[in-house]
Amino acid sequence: MKLLIVDDEKKILMLLKQFLQDEGYEVETAENGFKAIERIQENAFDLVITDLKMSGKDGISVLKETKALSPRTEVIMMTAYSSNETAVTALKEGAYDYLIKPFENNELNLLIKRVEEKQQLKKENIGLKEKLETPYKLDNIIGRSESIRGIFGMVKQVASTNTTVLILGESGTGKELISKSIHYNSPRKDKPFIAVHCAAMAETLLESELFGHEKGSFTGAHVRKLGRFELAKGGSIFLDEIGEIAPSIQVKLLRVLQEREFFRVGGESVVKADVRVIAATNKDLQQAVKMGEFREDLFYRLNVFPITLPPLRDRKDDIPELVRYFIKKFGQEGKEVKNEAIVRLMQYKWTGNLRELENVIERALLFSGNGPITTACLPGHIQENQVIPVSVYIPDEGVSLERIEHEYILKAIEKAKGNKSKAAKLLGITRRALYSRMERFERGISPETDEDEDEDDM
Secondary structure, rough: EEEEEEOHHHHHHHHHHHHHHOOOEEEEOOHHHHHHHHHEEEEOOOOOEOOOOOOOOOHHHHHHHHHHHHHOEEEEEEOOOOOOHHHHHHHHHHOOOOOOOOOOOHHHHHHHHHHHHHHHHHHHHHHHHHHHHHHHOOOHOOOOOHHHHHHHHHHHHHHHHOOOOEEEOOOOOHHHHHHHHHHOOOOOOOOOOOEHHHHHHHHHHHHHHHHHHHOOOOOOOOOEEEOOHHHHOOOOOEEEEEEHOOOHHHHHHHHHHHHHHEEEEOOOOOOOOOOEEEEEOOOHHHHHHHOOOOOHHHHHHHOEEEEEEEHHHHHHHHHHHHHHHHHHHHHHHHEEEOHHHHHHHHHOOOOHHHHHHHHHHHHHHHHHHHHHHOHHHHOOHHHHOOOOOOOOOOOOOOOOOOHHHHHHHHHHHHHOOHHHHHHHHHHHHHHHHHHHHHHOOOOOOOOOOOOOOOOOOO
């Protein structure tokens, strides 16, 4: 910790310098306010300890100029002429505290320790904030496909505004990730980001969670509770699965979007809502409006700037980069992934989208141990999900589609080791359709029922 002591009494300067150096601090001195400001312009100090009454430039002036030059630097005032007015002035101008001369060295040391703890905590908070924001920087949106680059552009376009955003997409496509990217790249990034998963709560509980409640407004409401809209003041609120909220809450949410105000449950005072709303759903809200399940006026209020996230199956070229990202996320950056495993991952349909891919990579890392990720590290259903490459050539004399179909059925049954249900899945047809095709062939492929007879048809 680097300290600057300012006092026009040289004896006090030397005594304090010696004491604080013995305590392990790096200490510089200045014998008046002018020299103190020169030192502060030349060096970065964690703490300035300055006398109040000095000729030329007094301690209050040193305090003001220090805060202007280096806001993070704390200032402790020393004075032999203490008064309430002096203390109030010093604290108003940003002093950490003040000491009345004469004081014990240990008293000064205790104050310095408190300053040190405060600054350490501030550094840790800044570090945590940077760590929190880093994954949501725009250049960290993973993927190079045309669809994901389009999403990148839309997030960049809307982030700097206060516009309401509606994020659409299947489960697991990264809707909350995009909502955080919007927030942390907006002017509201230093304020709270509050996420609410609307489908996870009953109607009455959700209303209280969103808007808060007054003491005694219902059984069990023993104290006033602030809702998520109040807690997000100045920041953003993310309403996930917005399509699942009840009609009564839709009305209240519409008021928030229209009037930027609401009432707590059981309350009579209007609460202002200084918050940006980002909503998300995997539901077709336009269809829900037609069915009378979702308010049309609320839909239009939410649908100001819609962003539709593509499913992973429509951006398979991004899978290798996403795999590397998840490997890094799990702390194994640089882990080798065999090409055959990447091919299998790119062939799979990914109905669970990014969330499913992340789970598969976490599992693969566990199974791979100290070695590379191979096909054997992948779940069985992905290992078996192989698309047979077809090189199409039609000779002049033509081909027999029936013969080609016959050969594919034979290969599928062979690969499935005689299990007809697995063979049907490999061919993308039902077991019943497989039996029907088998019966058409003159060659004897036995359609006898196998051991998984009771499995449902696809």
